[in-house]
Amino acid sequence: MKNLLIRTFLSTIGASSAYLVSDGIARADDWGCEVILCLSNPGGATQYAPCRPPIQRLWRELARGHGLPTCNGVGFSASRPRYEPYACGEGFRLTTRTSDRGAEASCVSTTPQTVANSECDYDQDGGPLSPRWYHLGGQRQCRRYVTRRPSVRSKPHHVDLTIDGIGTQRVWY
Template identity: 50%
Template sequence: MKNLLLNSFVAACYILSPYRISGGNAQASDWGCQVVLCLSSPDGPAKFAECRPPIRKLWRELASGHSFPTCSGVGFHSSRPGYEPYYCEAGYRLEGDFGPHGRKATCVSTALKQVRNVFCVSHGDGHQFVTDSVRSPRWEKEDGRLQCKGHSTARPNVRSQPHYVDITIDGAATQRVWY
């Protein structure tokens, strides 16, 4: 009976919207199917009280290195767990490099921005004034005037939930779930 209920619910969710969960009475016959149903909620995986225990268990299992649970009868795929502790604001991309003090993450603007002229000035020996705050400074002509432009940098933001898995349910768009 529970399998019939689950299959009917999943079919209804797929027909209406692959990421819709309705009511608060989603039932599943096993933990993997509970996880799939809860993750498909557009309001978040722990929106409904019934989802909180299986989702908490999921986070514990993934954090311990266990694989993502499966659910038979549902077209479901998950990636291996990933880890991304940093992110950048819009208009910046995250870059990482190794420096004298270990690995360092930096947000670098995706477009050139006007910066102070001192960054574009040569010091007689052909070298420009370079700091961690501007990359690739150069003179660019804009509106008939030369302007110093470069890619500005910023400190990355730190995620409160840096672990993730990418899930796909019944061929719908892949969704990244952070934990």
């Protein structure tokens, strides 16, 4: 029954997982192979019902500090589990600074952003985030690197997974 479910699963996700099939039979003899098959789904590891139990078990094991299970005959590698609780939107990068209040994370724009002209009109300290006048498109604009609060990830743990040279994908849990 398990192999039938895995074959059905493979037929639904298409050729991207064909490397895990030999003569039409999936190598899903154990939990590790099920995990690899499910993680290789471009639609997400839990898109299909047969994948939910093995992936939920994987999340529990990773949360306990264990690594990814193995699957004989399939070349894959995974990074150690990592923890990144904060995220920044596109055009921003996560930075951390330490002060007397402890470490504080923030998002800083990757390029200067246009701000109110009044920010450039008062005396500046000249630091890297200070506003400056720029000449863009024949106009004078006050610009500076903008900081924002980072968002908190609902799934802050991840591993980077590479399967048979297909590429690396980050799996969040």
